[in-house]
Amino acid sequence: MRELQQKIIEEMGVKPEIDPTEEVHRRVRFLADYLQSTGAAGFVLGISGGVDSTAAGRLAQLAVEKARAELGVTDAVAMGGPVLRGGEAPRPTAETLPKPSHRNPQFTAVRLPYNVQADEAEAQQAMDFIDADIDRTLDIADGVDGVTEAFAAATGEPISDYNKGNVKARVRMVAQYALAGQHGQLVVGTDHGAESVTGFFTKFGDGGADVLPLFGLNKRQVRAVAKELGAPEVLWAKVPTADLLDGSPGRADEDELGLTYEHIDDYLEGRQVPEDVADKIEAVWLRSRHKRTTPVTILEDWWR
């Protein structure tokens, strides 16, 4: 194995093989333990319809259920949320539902479309599968368009579609923190080895989160975890897309990256990949180091 490959694998924490059942257990345990030790009121996560948020969302829901059980909070006490789901009793209204608290941690799954999303039907399938305590929809169009217009007014030039894409990711971050901050929940992020290694996320956008339950997995392992959790095939097998561009909705990550997840996954499992592919992965890893640390200060020298 290449020397740098070994170092990158250690940083990403990816194992050559996983037991999906065990990974689900470990990751739910991690989230539930974190709630217990911090006293947080649960989690918030944006659900896109992609495999990463499908897997992370279901793990978060299972974790709050576990945390409630361990706190001795029965569904009847949690009231209205889990116990009445799908039952005959009328669903409680926003006013009558108990708010998330450290005694009653809850998971909020939030749809964050920019106007109407091309794959909205699959996003709804993900919401149904995750079966969160609280479902929300917050359209980011007003926020993004507000920044876009102010940008043009301030600079005299229109924001590029690419740069606007990063604004969308950052407005999603703002929306998730607003929801989480209201009742003391934490923001879940979906970063994992195959995205982290290439820096394929928006700095302080989808990269801005409190807990990362998928970290240490590569993309095929995230799919295996989603399948293990019981997600429909259309979601666990879905083509990954950042879906940030007005000009090319649903553009495949692999197309933008110029790398395939098969190659990235093999590389992270310590397998041999074509030399030009390994060179490229290592080059993007190096270029994106600044995204995987806290902001650079005068006291550091890792960047030299």
Ligand SMILES: Nc1ncnc2c1ncn2[C@@H]1O[C@H](COP(=O)(O)OP(=O)(O)OC[C@H]2O[C@@H]([n+]3cccc(C(=O)O)c3)[C@H](O)[C@@H]2O)[C@@H](O)[C@H]1O
């Ligand atoms: N050396 C350095 N040291 C410290 N900071 C540095 C820096 N170089 C750039 N920067 C800063 O970082 C900024 C660039 O980073 P960033 O704003 O993230 O922008 P950038 O990396 O150019 O774009 C984000 C990429 O991630 C992809 N993405 C985003 C969101 C979600 C997903 C997905 O898979 O779903 C993918 C997106 O398609 C795009 O290719 C610069 O504007 C600058 O402020």
Ligand SMILES: Nc1ncnc2c1ncn2[C@@H]1O[C@H](COP(=O)(O)OP(=O)(O)OP(=O)(O)O)[C@@H](O)[C@H]1O
């Ligand atoms: N339209 C959206 N609605 C809600 N959340 C979103 C949306 N788009 C992106 N996000 C959030 O940003 C995260 C990063 O997007 P990313 O595309 O990497 O993940 P994904 O869509 O879940 O899976 P995949 O990478 O396979 O497409 C998502 O996991 C989700 O939490």
Ligand SMILES: [Mg+2]
């Ligand atoms: Mg996506």
